[in-house]
Structures are given as structure tokens and as C-alpha cells.
Amino acid sequence: MSDATIEFPRAMGEQDAMLWRMERDRRFRSTLLSVTVLDAPPDRARFTAKIARMAAEIPRLRQRIVPMPELVSTPIWAWAEDFDLAYHLRFLRLGGAGTMRELLDFTAAIGRQAFDPERPPWEFYAIDGLREGPGGENGAAILWKMHHAVTDGVAGVRIMRHSFDLAPDGDLRAAPPPRALEPGEDADVARLSSEAVRERLAQVPGRLWEGARKAVDVARDPVGAAQSAARDLASLRRLLADMPGPLSPVMTARSTNFHVDAFQVPIAALKAAAHAAGGTVSDAFLAGVTGGLHRYHARHGKPVAALNASIPISLRNAAADSDVAGTHIAVARLALRIDEPDPARRIRAHHAVVAEARDEPAQAYSDVVAGVLYRLPLPLALRTYAASATKNDLVASSVPGIPAPVFVAGARARAFLTFGPLSGAAVNATLFTIDDMANVSLNADAAAVPDLDALVACVREGFDEVLALA
The missing domain is CATH 3.30.559.30 (Nonribosomal peptide synthetase, condensation domain)
Structure with a gap:
């Protein structure tokens, strides 16, 4: 997946929509948390410019989620007309002794808070005052909170790379101007619903072609097709089987x-x-x-x-x-x-x-x-x-990580901690290499x-x- 060619469909995918809807029960929130521990505080102006550029280049980071009737469409990604980077990027300092425990407890507290449904579901926190851990006595950290609907772990790494550099100097380019929005462009729910339906209908020819191809396969090899269907059905039964x-x-x-x-x-x-x-x-x-x-x-x-x-x-x-x-x-x-x-x-x-x-x-x-x-x-x-x-x-x-030194606005990353959602389980364990x-x-x-x-x-x-x- 190259960053330049990522597609951002208007309608949520089926898995994202299901996870988003299950959050009516707070046990099943699908919030991703990542903590990058740095050996020094990042340069504030450079980091702000970096995140501004990331938000300008990745459309999804400027979009909010609009619910739709379940039988009509999955939820819609709509442009946030009042997008405010200052809401999504916050600078703060640990108030205690600056321990890793304090940082981790703050991370969990932020993770337990629900996203504002009227804003894009992500937040950055640049945290100063870390006095121990991988970052040393003058450390800092970057906490990113993101909803799983924005992306999965593999693509999330590619998105996160927009906030990283592979050298201390890094990319100092200014952010490009964001996409201009027409007044009320994404305020009409009926129009958004129609767009989502049209987007779904545009997928029909491909699905019909796939169906036709399978029909030809059945005609050519009916026995093999029947065996394949039986294997799929048996596999689906195993997948959906109740577990003690x-x-x-x-x-x-x-x-x-x-x-x-x-x-x-x-x-x-x-x-x-x-x-x-x-x-x-x-x-x-x-x-x-x-x-x-x-x-x-x-x-x-x-x-x-x-x-x-x-x-x-x-x-x-x-x-x-x-x-x-x-x-x-x-x-x-x-x-x-x-x-x-x-x-x-x-x-x-x-x-x-x-x-x-x-x-x-x-x-x-x-x-x-x-x-x-x-x-x-x-x-x-x-x-x-x-x-x-x-x-x-x-x-x-x-999750495949980054096999090279990584820098954030001049500070070197010494650890990258990723906390996946529990989704009803007792423990979530995640491996990320950097x-x-x-x-x-x-x-x-x-x-x-x-x-x-x-x-x-x-x-x-x-x-x-x-x-x-x-």
C-alpha cells in the first residue's frame, strides 16, 4: 500500500460499521492507542507542522462519522467543516514524578474516553516531563488515540509514518492547503445517503463479473465447484461455531x-x-x-x-x-x-x-x-x-513495524507501544518492532x-x- 494511492471510500466497510455499532456497549469500544517514547521533547513548531501536513494529506483525518439507517447504508465519512487541529493535537506535561506508570495510567484514562461524534475520531497528545523509562531522564512521549474504523494496524503504520522522520532533520515542508469545502457540502444527510448507495451500486458490475466467472467455473468443473462450495460451507460452520x-x-x-x-x-x-x-x-x-x-x-x-x-x-x-x-x-x-x-x-x-x-x-x-x-x-x-x-x-x-531509527520533530523514538482494544477479552497483547x-x-x-x-x-x-x- 503506497500512501499516495490509498482509497478512502465514502461509506464505511462492513467490519468497521459493525465494530462502530457494537460500541453501544462500552466493553466493545475499538479504540487503538499508541505511545511513542522519545529521548527528548519534540520541537513544538515542527511537530505541529508535521501533524498539520498529515491531516492535510490524509483525507480520513479530516472526516467525521455520520450514522445511516442500517438497511440503507453503513455509516458515512463526511468532511468536518469545523475541523480544528488544536482540538486534535494537544501539548501537556505530566504532573507527577514523570514515571512510566504515570504515562501509562494517563494513556488508559484517555483511551476510556469516548470520541466526540461530531469530530474525526483521532487525537494526538505531545507529553513532556517523562523522567524515566526508554527515553531517559529528559524524555517525552507522543500518544495517538485513533478509532479502528480509520484503519487497521498494518495501514495504521503507514499513516503514522507521516508523523515520523528517518533522520533528525526530517521533512520540514509546510502543510499543503487542505481541500476546500463548499458551505454545507456534507450537511445534507439525504444526499450523503444517496452518494453511499451510488458507491455501493458502482461495485455491482464487478460482483456480477465475479459471479459470471464462477458460473463458468461451475460449468467447466461441476464436481470441483461442488467440492469447493462444500469446503467453504464446512469452514464457515467452524468459523461461526459456538465456543465454550x-x-x-x-x-x-x-x-x-x-x-x-x-x-x-x-x-x-x-x-x-x-x-x-x-x-x-x-x-x-x-x-x-x-x-x-x-x-x-x-x-x-x-x-x-x-x-x-x-x-x-x-x-x-x-x-x-x-x-x-x-x-x-x-x-x-x-x-x-x-x-x-x-x-x-x-x-x-x-x-x-x-x-x-x-x-x-x-x-x-x-x-x-x-x-x-x-x-x-x-x-x-x-x-x-x-x-x-x-x-x-x-x-x-x-504488527510489522519500522526496522530503522525513527525521529519525531528532532527527538529519537526509543519505544513504540501499541495497545489494541480488548473487544470483550481479558487481555490484549500486541507486538510492534521499531x-x-x-x-x-x-x-x-x-x-x-x-x-x-x-x-x-x-x-x-x-x-x-x-x-x-x-
């Missing part, structure tokens, strides 16, 4: 409160450990997390063999989705064994089970399933979504995991065990 759970006997409670923490490990060591075990970096990351969760349950005197895990799988390899903004993922739902004591075997076992889930034909129907859920009556939609989402013990994501470090970020439901320090200590031990393979 949650499986954790410890992380059972759920709330609307969460807390976050993170740590770093050398990416070279994580790669070496993965290679030694015959897996990938994502497999090694997952093995570190599950090893930690096994220790956490043992510490509570309630060991468990497996946990329900949801693992997002990017669908952006498909050409049709590679340059379109929004969420383009499928979710692998599986019972993940965590009781394998050998870290190498655990890495290989995770690799096998995730690969099997990734190859399910039904993953291609994620948008269809989301569209059905979006159009159900709201009480039924919420009950259906909650019945599945709250059975998850863990959400685990590995330069030579792998950042492991944990978001935990405060009711499910009241002792976050204990969980972090256990997960650190799980990673120590994995890194010993290097």
Missing part, C-alpha cells in the same frame, strides 16, 4: 475499565529464538505471551491447559484490499494450548494451529458475516456479538486482571524462556 468459555478460571470478570503496561526485548534475540525453534517472530511472540499466561494461572493456584484466543489476520495481501483504508482483517478464533513447558515445542505448536486457522476458506467471508451482524436489530446484534467476544481470554496481534527493539504491550481488563504487575512479571518470564533459545 472463557477457559480461564482466573480471568473471568469483565468491566469497562482497563490498564496497560509494556516492556521491550531485543528483536535480534527474538528472531534468533524463532529461527532456532523453526517458527516466525509472531510465533515466538505468541509463545512468550502464552508461557507468561501459564505462569500467571499457576501463580493463582489454578493452572489451565488452554485459553480461547483471537488472532487478527491481515487480508491486505489481496489486491482488492491493499490500497483501501479501513479494517481489512479476519479473526482466527482458536483454543490455544498454553501448558507446553518446552518453549521450542510451544513455538512450533502455535505456528501449526495459527496457520491452520489462517488457511480456513471462511476467513474470506469476514465482511459478509460482519454485514449480517451490522444489520441485525441492535439488541440482538449486541447479544450475538457479546456471546462470542466475551468468551475470549486473549487477543494477540503482531529499530532494534521489539515492544510487547499488554492491555488488560481491570476486573479480569486486577494484579497487572503480576501478569507483566509472568509474561516477562515467558519471554525470558523463549529468548533463551537464541
Whole structure:
């Protein structure tokens, strides 16, 4: 996906619309949080100019979400006529001792606040006064809060690159003038609805062509087509099958409160450990997390063999989705064994089970399933979504990062922490690499995991065990 060719459709995609609608229940808010820890405060004027340029170049950052009748269209992205950069970009200073704990608690507090529905769903906070952590004694941080509907993790990295530089001097160009809006251009809901319908209808010829192509395939090979349809149907049944759970006997409670923490490990060591075990970096990351969760349950005197895990799988390899903004993922739902004591075997076992889930034909129907859920009556939609989402013990994501030094308005980034939404689970664990470090970020439901320090200590031990393979 190149930044210059990202498409920004008027209507939300089916997955984004479903997630947006599920937020009527606060447990299912889809807010993404990222914290870039810097070794010095960024130059205020340069950083302001950088974000102004980013907002001017990326249309979605100047658009708000307008609800539509579910049977007519998904919600619409409309230009925010009163867009005010000063609302979205704020400068502040930590008021206490400047600890990482203070920064992380502030991050969680900001994440719990709902977006203003009349404004584009993103906010930047430039935070001074950080006195410890990866940034050192004169550190700072950049907190970005963004709704998942703006984009998924993979494309989000590309958007975030507009705020980064690969050298201390960086790009000092001024922001181009934003797109001029006609008075009342996006105030007419009826016209917006018509535009959305026309946009959908424009997709019909392509779908008809695809249908015709499949019809030809059926005529050429009816037996093969029938077998393929049967495989897809069986896969869809597995995807939608009810799961017992949650499986954790410890992380059972759920709330609307969460807390976050993170740590770093050398990416070279994580790669070496993965290679030694015959897996990938994502497999090694997952093995570190599950090893930690096994220790956490043992510490509570309630060991468990497996946990329900949801693992997002990017669908952006498909050409049709590679340059379109929004969420383009499928979710692998599986019972993940965590009781394998050998870290190498655990890495290989995770690799096998995730690969099997990734190859399910039904993953291609994620948008269809989301569209059905979006159009159900709201009480039924919420009950259906909650019945599945709250059975998850863990959400685990590995996002490709930036394998080079990164600078923000002259300050060097020393850590990049990414906290994904819980979406009903007890814990979300996310891996993001930057330069030579792998950042492991944990978001935990405060009711499910009241002792976050204990969980972090256990997960650190799980990673120590994995890194010993290097």
C-alpha cells in the first residue's frame, strides 16, 4: 500500500460499521492507542507542522462519522467543516514524578474516553516531563488515540509514518492547503445517503463479473465447484461455531475499565529464538505471551491447559484490499494450548494451529458475516456479538513495524507501544518492532486482571524462556 494511492471510500466497510455499532456497549469500544517514547521533547513548531501536513494529506483525518439507517447504508465519512487541529493535537506535561506508570495510567484514562461524534475520531497528545523509562531522564512521549474504523494496524503504520522522520532533520515542508469545502457540502444527510448507495451500486458490475466467472467455473468443473462450495460451507460452520468459555478460571470478570503496561526485548534475540525453534517472530511472540499466561494461572493456584484466543489476520495481501483504508482483517478464533513447558515445542505448536486457522476458506467471508451482524436489530446484534467476544481470554496481534531509527520533530523514538482494544477479552497483547527493539504491550481488563504487575512479571518470564533459545 503506497500512501499516495490509498482509497478512502465514502461509506464505511462492513467490519468497521459493525465494530462502530457494537460500541453501544462500552466493553466493545475499538479504540487503538499508541505511545511513542522519545529521548527528548519534540520541537513544538515542527511537530505541529508535521501533524498539520498529515491531516492535510490524509483525507480520513479530516472526516467525521455520520450514522445511516442500517438497511440503507453503513455509516458515512463526511468532511468536518469545523475541523480544528488544536482540538486534535494537544501539548501537556505530566504532573507527577514523570514515571512510566504515570504515562501509562494517563494513556488508559484517555483511551476510556469516548470520541466526540461530531469530530474525526483521532487525537494526538505531545507529553513532556517523562523522567524515566526508554527515553531517559529528559524524555517525552507522543500518544495517538485513533478509532479502528480509520484503519487497521498494518495501514495504521503507514499513516503514522507521516508523523515520523528517518533522520533528525526530517521533512520540514509546510502543510499543503487542505481541500476546500463548499458551505454545507456534507450537511445534507439525504444526499450523503444517496452518494453511499451510488458507491455501493458502482461495485455491482464487478460482483456480477465475479459471479459470471464462477458460473463458468461451475460449468467447466461441476464436481470441483461442488467440492469447493462444500469446503467453504464446512469452514464457515467452524468459523461461526459456538465456543465454550472463557477457559480461564482466573480471568473471568469483565468491566469497562482497563490498564496497560509494556516492556521491550531485543528483536535480534527474538528472531534468533524463532529461527532456532523453526517458527516466525509472531510465533515466538505468541509463545512468550502464552508461557507468561501459564505462569500467571499457576501463580493463582489454578493452572489451565488452554485459553480461547483471537488472532487478527491481515487480508491486505489481496489486491482488492491493499490500497483501501479501513479494517481489512479476519479473526482466527482458536483454543490455544498454553501448558507446553518446552518453549521450542510451544513455538512450533502455535505456528501449526495459527496457520491452520489462517488457511480456513471462511476467513474470506469476514465482511459478509460482519454485514449480517451490522444489520441485525441492535439488541440482538449486541447479544450475538457479546456471546462470542466475551468468551475470549486473549487477543494477540503482531504488527510489522519500522526496522530503522525513527525521529519525531528532532527527538529519537526509543519505544513504540501499541495497545489494541480488548473487544470483550481479558487481555490484549500486541507486538510492534521499531529499530532494534521489539515492544510487547499488554492491555488488560481491570476486573479480569486486577494484579497487572503480576501478569507483566509472568509474561516477562515467558519471554525470558523463549529468548533463551537464541
